[in-house]
Amino acid sequence: MENLDFSIVAPYQSILLTGLYWTLLLAITSAFFSFVLGISFALIVLYAPKLIKIPVEGFMWLFMGTPLLLQLFLIYYGLVQIGIDIPALGSGIIGLSLHFAVYNADILRAGIVAIDPGQVEGSRSIGFGRYQSIRYIVLPQAIRNTLPAMGNNMIFLLKDTSLVSVIGIAELVHGAQLAISETYSPFEFYIAVAAIYYLLNLMIILGLKFLEIRVEASR
Template identity: 70%
Template structure:
């Protein structure tokens, strides 16, 4: 049979739409994972035990279970208790929370590594506890953990392919639709891999620019 890449051009638009939704998922879930990661880190370190322990349990639960199962529970399971999320929202929530627990662990370590003298200095000039945390500690922790959080964003891009199982028309799902019509899996999976690699290169370039700006701001 051999390879026949001439089957790809008629499906270029389909693959392009799939790539677009992959980017939308990655950016949206990345923002959720970053913001929630900061909230998880701050809660674990500073919240009262009645709040911190449930959050610690949630983090432990999400770290100990596979992303695929979490997506199934969010999309199919929540319906049984009256929460019917659209597939796209379920995908963003699932990816965002899954990577938020890892970002939270990274940022928590970054906060713990900030010199306590920074907080004391902020308090000495009139900042309250939460003001010192917001304006002094967290910005330094985020700067120090930028490379590690960036690695999580790259992992998120790759893992976004799993949302195809709940019907989101991202890149893998688009490739599967094309394969179902052409019966040429190898060509379309190679094309999908190439597009993922291109998206990964662009993301890495963007993260490198952010890291350089963070270093320059120190």
């Protein structure tokens, strides 16, 4: 450790801050879409006609059964061959969003199934339609009950933003690699990036704890 010189990190802080910006942009945008799509997929699997349900289940199975890195390659490099040219940032957001949406959907589906059917029957008895029962009774409870698990997915999503460097997005790890290529000091920059990821994860954990406390207080 005595050979480490962290003073060399400071001159490259602009590169790391740029990487942090793209990491946060990817993580926040993908987290939002993965949450919205996760709800949509879960509701389709549980309530949609088979004509819609079966293709979505196949799509979810495909994304669960293949690694995120391969999915990013297929979206960014593969779709070009059939005339669909998506920029690197768009490819990264699409890949991360879809990859984690299927896991959020699986978690949320289990949360919906766990809701007492009597609550739905009770809501129908007071005049709620099927859509209203799902929207106002089932879905809020399922989201509340599965919040910790989906929050863990957001932590995994943040860490997996590092994979988008393979398609040319200058996120944190990519920025560190640029600095390392000039300084030949990998340990200092990788430790600095690891510390940044740790702080970001800590912020997410604290945010989730706050949400859980608020949710428990509202019960």
